[in-house]
Amino acid sequence: DIQLTQSPSSLSASVGDGVTITCRASQSVRTYLNWYQQKPGKAPKLLIYEASSLQSGVPSRFTGSGSGTDFTLSISSLQPEDFATYYCQQSYGAPRTFGQGTKVEIK
Amino acid sequence: QVQLVESGGGVVQPGRSLRLSCEASGFTFSSHAVHWVRQAPGKGLEWVAVIWSDGTSEYSADSVKGRFTISRDNSKNTLYLDMNSLKAEDTALYFCARDSSLEMCPEGVCYILDYWGQGTLVAVSS
Numbered sequence: 001d002i003q004l005t006q007s008p009s010s011l012s013a014s015v016g017d018g019v020t021i022t023c024r025a026s027q028s029v030r031t032y033l034n035w036y037q038q039k040p041g042k043a044p045k046l047l048i049y050e051a052s053s054l055q056s057g058v059p060s061r062f063t064g065s066g067s068g069t070d071f072t073l074s075i076s077s078l079q080p081e082d083f084a085t086y087y088c089q090q091s092y093g094a095p096r097t098f099g100q101g102t103k104v105e106i107k
Numbered sequence: 108q109v110q111l112v113e114s115g116g117g118v119v120q121p122g123r124s125l126r127l128s129c130e131a132s133g134f135t136f137s138s139h140a141v142h143w144v145r146q147a148p149g150k151g152l153e154w155v156a157v158i159w160s161d162g163t164s165e166y167s168a169d170s171v172k173g174r175f176t177i178s179r180d181n182s183k184n185t186l187y188l189d190m191n192s193l194k195a196e197d198t199a200l201y202f203c204a205r206d207s208s209l210e211m212c213p214e215g216v217c218y219i220l221d222y223w224g225q226g227t228l229v230a231v232s233s
Contacts, residue, residue, distance in 0.1 A: 043223035091218035
């Protein structure tokens with residue numbers, strides 16, 4: 001199975017800060033890497049697909065980059081609604097696995 | 108608007124069975140593959156199973172293979188998950204999710220989950 005390791009596991013930041021979350025795959029997934037946001041008690045929401053494509057309706061402050069084994073999700077200026085847990089997911093090899101999540105908390 | 112509504116969760120004893128349903132609306136259900144994903148309490152996301160748009164193929168995670176069966180009825184816009192021989196470790200919130208089924212993906216299955224339901228809770232306990 002392809003393992004996805006996210007770092008950090010959690011971070012504290014203030015409204016207006018820029019943050020970056022990293023996802024590292026145990027083997028190449030080319031650009032088949034997606035990012036989801038999940039708020040407590042809610043369903044996950046697709047943010048970025050295929051490493052860098054912004055899902056319709058998602059604010060442009062979210063950007064994804066990377067290929068192969070190393071990927072990043074960046075939020076340029078945190079808004080109050082961005083405090084949540086973020087998951088990466090690879091859609092390259094079976095089984096399609098998720099990272100363990102990164103919780104973004106208010107400082 | 109796209110909606111996915113799960114039902115059928117509950118408390119069940121180990122070894123028993125349960126059937127989950129997911130009713131879809133707001134899109135052409137028969138044009139999209141659909142998935143089940145679960146989340147144990149306080150834990151991360153785990154992909155469970157997928158079924159092709161026409162129901163001709165399905166795949167499941169090793170952790171549920173041989174115990175869980177995914178199926179669909181396109182005439183009813185409904186996805187199912189039949190869960191047998193339930194174990195305590197199957198306790199989780201079960202989400203159904205639509206595959207984006209973009210044209211360039213092999214057999215129309217991208218494993219990009221673009222819409223999710225709110226989930227139904229399954230608790231396996233004696």
